[in-house]
Amino acid sequence: MTPAQEAGNSTDLEALARRGRQLVIESVAHSGAGHIGGPLSAMDLLVALYFRVLRIRPDETDWPERDRFILSKGHSSIGLYVVMALRGYLPIEELATFDSAGSRLQGHPDMTRLPGLEASTGSLGQGLAVGVGIALGARMRGLGFHTFVMVGDGETQEGMVWESVMVAARYGLANLTMIVDANGLQQYGWPLAPGGGNRGDRRDPLSGIRLRDALTAFGWDVTAIDGHDMEAIVEACLAARDRAAIERPMAILATTVKGRGVSFTEGRSEWHSRVATADEADAARLELAAVGDAQS
Amino acid sequence: MRDAWADTLIEIAVDNPDLLVLDGDLASSTRADRFAVAYPERFLQMGIAEQNMVGVATGLATLGYIPWLSSFAVFLTHRSADQVRMLVAQTHANVKIGAAYSGLLTGFTGKTHQDVQDLAIMRAMPGMTVIAPGDATECAAAVRWATKAPGPVYVRLARDAGPDLFDESYRFEAGRVISLREGSDVLIVSTGTQSARCLAAAEILASRGISARLLHVPCLKPVDAAAIAGAARGVRLVVSAEEHTILGGLGGLVAEILGEHEPRRLIRIGIADTWGESASNAFLLDRHGLSAERVAERVARESGRLDATAGAPG
Numbered sequence: 001m002t003p004a005q006e007a008g009n010s011t012d013l014e015a016l017a018r019r020g021r022q023l024v025i026e027s028v029a030h031s032g033a034g035h036i037g038g039p040l041s042a043m044d045l046l047v048a049l050y051f052r053v054l055r056i057r058p059d060e061t062d063w064p065e066r067d068r069f070i071l072s073k074g075h076s077s078i079g080l081y082v083v084m085a086l087r088g089y090l091p092i093e094e095l096a097t098f099d100s101a102g103s104r105l106q107g108h109p110d111m112t113r114l115p116g117l118e119a120s121t122g123s124l125g126q127g128l129a130v131g132v133g134i135a136l137g138a139r140m141r142g143l144g145f146h147t148f149v150m151v152g153d154g155e156t157q158e159g160m161v162w163e164s165v166m167v168a169a170r171y172g173l174a175n176l177t178m179i180v181d182a183n184g185l186q187q188y189g190w191p192l193a194p195g196g197g198n199r200g201d202r203r204d205p206l207s208g209i210r211l212r213d214a215l216t217a218f219g220w221d222v223t224a225i226d227g228h229d230m231e232a233i234v235e236a237c238l239a240a241r242d243r244a245a246i247e248r249p250m251a252i253l254a255t256t257v258k259g260r261g262v263s264f265t266e267g268r269s270e271w272h273s274r275v276a277t278a279d280e281a282d283a284a285r286l287e288l289a290a291v292g293d294a295q296s
Numbered sequence: 297m298r299d300a301w302a303d304t305l306i307e308i309a310v311d312n313p314d315l316l317v318l319d320g321d322l323a324s325s326t327r328a329d330r331f332a333v334a335y336p337e338r339f340l341q342m343g344i345a346e347q348n349m350v351g352v353a354t355g356l357a358t359l360g361y362i363p364w365l366s367s368f369a370v371f372l373t374h375r376s377a378d379q380v381r382m383l384v385a386q387t388h389a390n391v392k393i394g395a396a397y398s399g400l401l402t403g404f405t406g407k408t409h410q411d412v413q414d415l416a417i418m419r420a421m422p423g424m425t426v427i428a429p430g431d432a433t434e435c436a437a438a439v440r441w442a443t444k445a446p447g448p449v450y451v452r453l454a455r456d457a458g459p460d461l462f463d464e465s466y467r468f469e470a471g472r473v474i475s476l477r478e479g480s481d482v483l484i485v486s487t488g489t490q491s492a493r494c495l496a497a498a499e500i501l502a503s504r505g506i507s508a509r510l511l512h513v514p515c516l517k518p519v520d521a522a523a524i525a526g527a528a529r530g531v532r533l534v535v536s537a538e539e540h541t542i543l544g545g546l547g548g549l550v551a552e553i554l555g556e557h558e559p560r561r562l563i564r565i566g567i568a569d570t571w572g573e574s575a576s577n578a579f580l581l582d583r584h585g586l587s588a589e590r591v592a593e594r595v596a597r598e599s600g601r602l603d604a605t606a607g608a609p610g
Contacts, residue, residue: 111387118358123382129348130383133355136340141359160379163345167352170343 007051010230011295016086017047017230018288021261023082023095029281031099034107037271039079041183041227041256042071042150046083048233049148053241058088061115067145067241068134070119072127073152073181074108075273081105081114089116125158127151128178132168135176135249146175146241153182154205162218165249169219172247177240178220180211180251181227183258189269215251227254262287297454297489298396300432302327304439305364306334312443314360318353320346320367326396326453328366346371350379350391357390362443368402369395369411369452373418380448385421388447393418394439398428398452399488399539400567400584406574412567415487416544418450419517425470426517428452428488428538431461434514437468445470452488456577459492461512471518475527479509482595483527486537487513487546493581494537496588497595504592506599516549524550525557532602535563535595539586542566563598565591 007013020043028034050056054067071080078098085092090104097103104114108122119130131149138145155161168176186205215222221243225232233254240250258272259265262284276284309315309331321344323329332339342349346367353363365372372380372395384391395414402409418426427442427449429435435453442449461476476491477498486494491512498508511527513519528534534554538546547564554560567584581587585594 119354120382120387123378126347126351126379126383129351129379130355130358132348133352134358135355136352137356137359137361140361143359160345160347160351163343163348164351167342167345167348 007047013044013047013051013230014295015292016051017043018261018292020047020079020082020086022285022288023085023092024078025262025276025281025284027078027082027095027098029276029278030096032275033099034078034275035075035273036265036276037185037258037269037273038073038076038152038181038183039082040260040262040265041258042073042076042079042181043083043261044228044230045150045179045181045233045254045256046079047086048230049237050083050087052234053237054148055145058084058116061089065143065145068118068131068147070121070127070131070147070149071109072121072149073124073155074121074127076152077105077107077109080109084116090114124152124155125160128161128164128168131176131178132164132171132173135168135173136171138175139173146177148177148179148237150179150181153180153184153211154186156180156211157205165215165218165220168249173249174243174246177237177250177252179237180253181256182211182253183256185258185267185269185272187269187272212253219248220251221246221248222251222253224253224255227256228260297429297432297435297457298327299457300435301394301396301439301451301453302330304436305331308440308443309335309338312362314362315443316340316356316361316363318342318349318363318365320344320349320365320371322367322396325368326366326394328394346376347379350376351383353391354383354387354389362390362392364392364394364443366394367396368409369398369414370409373411373414373450377417381421384448385424388423390446391448392442393448393450394453395450396453397455399454400572400580400586401539401577402455404574404576407571410572412539412541412572413544414450414452415516415538415540415546416548419544419549423447424517425449425515426452427515429514430487430489430491430512431458433460433462433464433466434468437466438514441468441470454489458489461492461495468514470515471520472515473520473523473527474512474514475509476512477508477510479507481507481531482533482535482599483509483511483531484535484537484591484595485511485513485524485546485550487516488539490537490539490586493586493588494591497591500588500592501595504596506596508595513546513549516546519549521553521557524553528554528558528560532561533563533595533599534560535565535598537565537586537591540566542568561602563594565594
């Protein structure tokens, strides 16, 4: 298998995701800035989408029938760039330019620089609205493609997300799927201090909130999956795309682990935007390689 | 002017099959409801959710549609400033912003709905074309132009009808400034519907022996800076006038141009770094020095001061 083609099975996808995680850590270490936690939590979702789900032509980025993908949680850009590089949208070597002056790989996705990006994102909460517009326009144009938008669970704190959720439901956009990368951690860290009392800032960010119920109540179909289970991701996404008659938008709540794949970044909020030292990057590469060896 | 906006969209929709109107539940105020009747399938009701509306328009534009937004200026430039900035301006999306109920004269809504910072905000966005038509004819021409022009365009729409400045031969041209009256003592530079009041002010000034030239700036960005600097060359006093804060809008623009190219004494007439209130148009225009009489008074006073200074010994 060459990486730039669709991957065949879950083992291939998992290998790609390990390679992707390694490239994320290396790229961020190289540029000296960027995010680690979010890109690693989203990596399996991104790999599954770009290698098994999306109907795309990396060499024809303006193909009208292509499925659309928008990374609304734009600070995970390096995760998207890595997967796009693996899929053949850009040379792997170009990842070394991430975040640097003149690069197509800006800190947050810039659709005016990199062909293949369907929206510019970064200020949180805005990608779903663009997805709603694309899905609505596709229906009006009679185009059969599907639009996927990935948001972070923390991102749902932005009020605008719910404006888009309401409008998508009212217009019955069955050609729209929102994937929530629910890694449960945000930049602040939300320390669960012992004896913290009822102070909201000591609680889990979505404490007391039933996102699934909320989206269901807003008229969306909702399914929940393990966001690191390749088969589950592919199945849920393909099922979401194949529901044109349903007339409801689809939400996939993907439970993930922030910093997934490297022991010392997993579940640690400080890795939201930390840069790996050379030693840490080496350690991460060895860990990811060891998992690969064990599974091959 | 809102009538001209809606009627023009209906008129040109025939030849522009990709033209859409997205409304934020204000169609009966903005007159977009007329478009909804004429082209129900091309009218998209987005509800009271302007930020999402801007995003949806951006998505539609990627598929070749030309979305016009219908809402009050304040909700498009203030509430949705970030969406207009990141989604529309930064990507040069082909989204047209029909900003109704702009300025002070918004029908007794008060300061919550009076947008007197829109020109400053929009002018500060790279790639945004910023238009403030002076009358219904210019508004119609600007809407036609904006629909054809690629990229984001902001059109400042007045709620109420005002005096006509132009006839049917008018053609909009981005950046062009228009001389509405010749004069030799003072240069008045105005924009939007304030230009009609300034034209009346110039008549009053003439009756008092002051010859005022009036330059109308329907497009603040891009703008023919050389034309404004050139017009200032022959006068001692330049006055900017706008139904907008004196910070960063037309007053800011003229100050920048004069400061860089043609230093002159500049008086900025407009909302003097304060908020409005709900009141009649006549009251608000008087209170903020924007009525023809008040503009004339101010210009005469400032001209007199200059004369006094010039005449003073040493």
